[in-house]
Amino acid sequence: MKHYFNPMSRAITTDWMLKELDVQHERIHIDLAAKENNTPEFRRINPMGKLPVLVDGDTVVTEVFAICAYLADKFPEKQMAPAISSEERGAYYRYLFVAGNTIEPAFTLAACGYEHPEPVTAGWGDLSRVHTTIEEMTPETGWALGDDFTAADVVFGGLLDFAATFKWMEPSPKVAAYIERIRQRPAYQASHSAFS
Template sequence: MKHYFNPMSRAITTDWMLNELDAPHEQITIDFASNENNTAEFRKINPMGKLPALVDGDTVVTEVSAICAYLADKFPEKNLAPEVGSVERAAYYRYLFFACNTIEPAFALAACGLEHPDPVSAGWGDMPRVLATIEDMTPETDWALGEQFTAADVVFGGLLDFSITFKWLEPSPKVAAYVARIRQRPAYRATHSAFDAA
């Protein structure tokens, strides 16, 4: 597998996922200063010119949630996803997709001082609803799905961590405690030194 990466991009989350799995891969660093993400070669991999991207043989996967879900299923022995068809799989999907489909667009707009003119028509609604749902979905103890850490924590918890670091989110005590647990994981600590220095 080839993982296209820059430590100051969302690829830090997929790098963390690969480390949680101890998955063999080639790390290919894309230099933003040299505009390598916009070369024709890279745009063949991801027409968005964005990171992360994962190439596994003839399979190309982009988007943080998709890459983490793909990797969790590729290495089922690592137990980073509930069994396909299980009841827990529904909650797992919700965490994966709520992070990138709802939290990130809402926070990105807010960070620019903007809000959607018609929250009813926006998939993420409005900030009060996003914050209330984050609070509701954040576990009091352990991890998103209970005692077993999964890719849901990498994606959901990773985005909360990012949002706190870059002042997108003022965490409640419960959210702060969950992110603190995440930051103690060895794979997180091995992959986030540049990110935490931001």
């Protein structure tokens, strides 16, 4: 497997996921300042010219949350996802997809100083509903799915960590405590050491 990476990109989350899994892979550093992500060679791998990208044989996976889901399913013995037949799978999918489909778009728009003119027509609604959703979905103790840390925590918790770090939100005590539990994980610390 090849992981196309730069620590100043969203690839930090997929790097963290790979460290949680402790699986062998080749890290390929893409120099964003030198615009290596815009070369024809890289654009053949990912036409968006974005990081991260995971190449596993002939399979190319882009998008942070898709890569985390792919890796969790590729290595089921690492137990980073509930079994496909598990009743927990629905909640797991919700954590994976609410992050990219709802939370990040709403926060990105707000960080740019924009407000959707008709929030009911946007897939993410409005910031008030996003904050309520975050509060309701954040676990009081442990992890998103209970006692077991999974890719849902890398995705959902990782985005909350990012949002708090870059002042996209002021976390409630419950959310702040969850983020702190995330930050105590050795794999998180190894992947985020440049920001410590």
